[in-house]
Amino acid sequence: MSNPQWLLWARQIQAIAQNGLTYTEGVFDRERYTQLSALAQEI
Incomplete structure (x- = not known):
């Protein structure tokens, strides 16, 4: 059974956020x- 679309979106958002937190240097970006x-966690 495949995952619902909203779950895939939440995982993508979480991955983008994690990459951003890892590589950003800006306070506002963080x-x-x-x-x-x-x-993403709330979703």
Whole structure:
């Protein structure tokens, strides 16, 4: 059985957020990626 589309989107958002948190140097970017991560976890 395949995963629902919303779950795939949440995983993609989480991956983008994690990459951003790993490689960003900007304080404001870090805040945005943290918010994306929280959103993906909520989904």
